[in-house]
Amino acid sequence: xxxxxxxxxxxxxxxxxxxxxxxxxxxxxxxxxxxxxxxxxxxxxxxxxxxxxxxxxxxxxxxxxxxxxxxxxxxxxxxxxxxxxxxxxxxxxxxxxxxxxxxxxxxxxxxxxxx
Numbered sequence: 001x002x003x004x005x006x007x008x009x010x011x012x013x014x015x016x017x018x019x020x021x022x023x024x025x026x027x028x029x030x031x032x033x034x035x036x037x038x039x040x041x042x043x044x045x046x047x048x049x050x051x052x053x054x055x056x057x058x059x060x061x062x063x064x065x066x067x068x069x070x071x072x073x074x075x076x077x078x079x080x081x082x083x084x085x086x087x088x089x090x091x092x093x094x095x096x097x098x099x100x101x102x103x104x105x106x107x108x109x110x111x112x113x114x115x
Contacts, residue, residue: 023052034061035071039078076113083109 025033030053037047044062048055060066083105090101 023054025051025053030057031061031067031071032074034058035074036078038062039075039082079109079112 023030030051033051034047034053034057037051038044038061044055044058047053047058057066061071064072086105087102090098090105093101
């Protein structure tokens, strides 16, 4: 017995591969979102899935094909913010544990800046 799909199927069709929703943001907001997510080391496919931004646009931004001057500055700004937040969060620890965590944060930030 074969199951037939009715025309009154209430289910929505699957979104295209890599997308979970329609993007509700304008282009400038999309650029800011991609820069912030990229600064937090989130993969382009995950950004597209979570926010609905076109993955080709995300990859073009990261590759420097679009907004080649503005996007890297935004990423650098969001990386500094992430660095400062992580350093503030490390203040909860005491002694050697705090020192080691701050050294690790500092090394990671310097490595990201050198990229």
